[in-house]
Amino acid sequence: MPLNEWIGLLFILAAAPFFLAGSVGLLRFPDLYCRLHALTKADNIGLGLLILGLMIQSLSLADFLKLLLIWLLVLLAGSTAAHLVARSALRQGRKPWERR
Amino acid sequence: MISALSLFDLVLIILLLWLAWHLLSARDLFRATVLFITYGLLMSLAWVRLKAPDVALAEAAIGAGITGALVLVALGRFGEAESDEAEPGSLWLRGLVASAALGLFALLGWAVWSLPTEMAGLKAQVFERMGESGVENPVTGVLLNFRAWDTLLEMAVLFLAVLGAWSLGEAEEPSMPAPGESLLALVRLLIPLIVLVSGYLLWLGETAPGGAFQGGAVLASGFVLLLLAGVRPIPSLMGWPLRAALGSGFALFLVVAVAVTGGSRMLLEYPPGWEKGLILLIEGVLTLAIAVTLGVLFAGGRPPASPGAGKRGEKR
Amino acid sequence: MTMSEFYFGYALFLLLTVAISLIRVLRGPTSGDRMLSAQLFGTSGVGILLLLGRGMEMPALWDVALVFALLAAVAAVAFVQRVWKSGEQKEAKSDAS
Numbered sequence: 001m002p003l004n005e006w007i008g009l010l011f012i013l014a015a016a017p018f019f020l021a022g023s024v025g026l027l028r029f030p031d032l033y034c035r036l037h038a039l040t041k042a043d044n045i046g047l048g049l050l051i052l053g054l055m056i057q058s059l060s061l062a063d064f065l066k067l068l069l070i071w072l073l074v075l076l077a078g079s080t081a082a083h084l085v086a087r088s089a090l091r092q093g094r095k096p097w098e099r100r
Numbered sequence: 101m102i103s104a105l106s107l108f109d110l111v112l113i114i115l116l117l118w119l120a121w122h123l124l125s126a127r128d129l130f131r132a133t134v135l136f137i138t139y140g141l142l143m144s145l146a147w148v149r150l151k152a153p154d155v156a157l158a159e160a161a162i163g164a165g166i167t168g169a170l171v172l173v174a175l176g177r178f179g180e181a182e183s184d185e186a187e188p189g190s191l192w193l194r195g196l197v198a199s200a201a202l203g204l205f206a207l208l209g210w211a212v213w214s215l216p217t218e219m220a221g222l223k224a225q226v227f228e229r230m231g232e233s234g235v236e237n238p239v240t241g242v243l244l245n246f247r248a249w250d251t252l253l254e255m256a257v258l259f260l261a262v263l264g265a266w267s268l269g270e271a272e273e274p275s276m277p278a279p280g281e282s283l284l285a286l287v288r289l290l291i292p293l294i295v296l297v298s299g300y301l302l303w304l305g306e307t308a309p310g311g312a313f314q315g316g317a318v319l320a321s322g323f324v325l326l327l328l329a330g331v332r333p334i335p336s337l338m339g340w341p342l343r344a345a346l347g348s349g350f351a352l353f354l355v356v357a358v359a360v361t362g363g364s365r366m367l368l369e370y371p372p373g374w375e376k377g378l379i380l381l382i383e384g385v386l387t388l389a390i391a392v393t394l395g396v397l398f399a400g401g402r403p404p405a406s407p408g409a410g411k412r413g414e415k416r
Numbered sequence: 417m418t419m420s421e422f423y424f425g426y427a428l429f430l431l432l433t434v435a436i437s438l439i440r441v442l443r444g445p446t447s448g449d450r451m452l453s454a455q456l457f458g459t460s461g462v463g464i465l466l467l468l469g470r471g472m473e474m475p476a477l478w479d480v481a482l483v484f485a486l487l488a489a490v491a492a493v494a495f496v497q498r499v500w501k502s503g504e505q506k507e508a509k510s511d512a513s
Contacts, residue, residue: 148477153476153479153480177498275501277496
């Protein structure tokens, strides 16, 4: 297997903990505002690494650009969705969680 | 050793059944809505595993872009009133319904079980004559050439659906918060990309999974997004241009279907050499017609008469 | 283990993380929490499609992933614009269920 496949594989593997952290965070964090972090940070870094790995493995420019576009779109969707949901929650007067 | 792929399929099937059960039995309508959206996305994975990327593409576009938003908007219109738990019927009635459902399930199960496991279908015939279809993607070949008849009638169904929705009344002016900067920025970034990807899918349909329905559904999601952001449609386009766009898919298809007949050729039998051009023309117009149709269905009624024009349009 | 087996195993792992986050859809407590789970699934779904596309050697699946990514925000926009606008009374009810 060529070297770039191996390096790509490393990045793909490195993504796994972030996906897991996203799901566990969504489940374990105490309130909506905390869960936003689980979602948008972990998951998007996870997908970012996965896509970076696939980019290194693929040697065609079209694939490279398509993967980049997919990642940027997910970033855009994730961050905007998180912002919109958080803004709605704040406008409804939901208080962020505090350690008692 | 069990392969990872069969384990994936197993988990996918369990998840689908689990989701279906929970979404049917959810007492909270919003919970059911989110489960339904997730179910649609998982179904698209199921189509992928069934090696039907064309359907997966359509499911992804329609599920993520249109049905999800449609169900959410419907829920927003219902408001709190309908969220109450329905009275569970008497034990006798529930027993009756359960046994009827189980009976149907057994019947369907038996039907599936008695199917032959290896069915050739019409695959061989399709592949044998792909050269005559004018395209390379067998799905497009079937939909737009060998069985174009079905697609033509599907366009008629879509057109009738709009007539039905419009006859029910005018689209309501939805109450919603003014879009913030971030939402407007999202719309500004996404709309050009949506148009681009829609065209890409349309073009792809000739050689790979894609085509008018997928491209149209993606484009329709652009309309959905604009409506959700409170972007008002241009009033001068809401009259005959909108109606023309709605009817264009079915009308053009019909015109082509009739125009190619003559001599020994039947309805929709494209003359040799013309297949690719005609398919591309039909698919291009279909993409726009499908997008406008789905967008109009999302708006949920005929466009309100513009306040300036007067009810009866005295100006004409 | 073949290379494609690796991608399938990875896709299975992502599907399992989706299953975990679906518990949040059931628990809520607010509609916003449920919506976030759906959003997370969008991202994981893109990952699954990319991996399956690689493993099954079906480049078309990357186009499906592209459509997933392109439309990932639509449901969330519909949610904040039309459903979750102001203090809902029904939230209290769904908290209890």
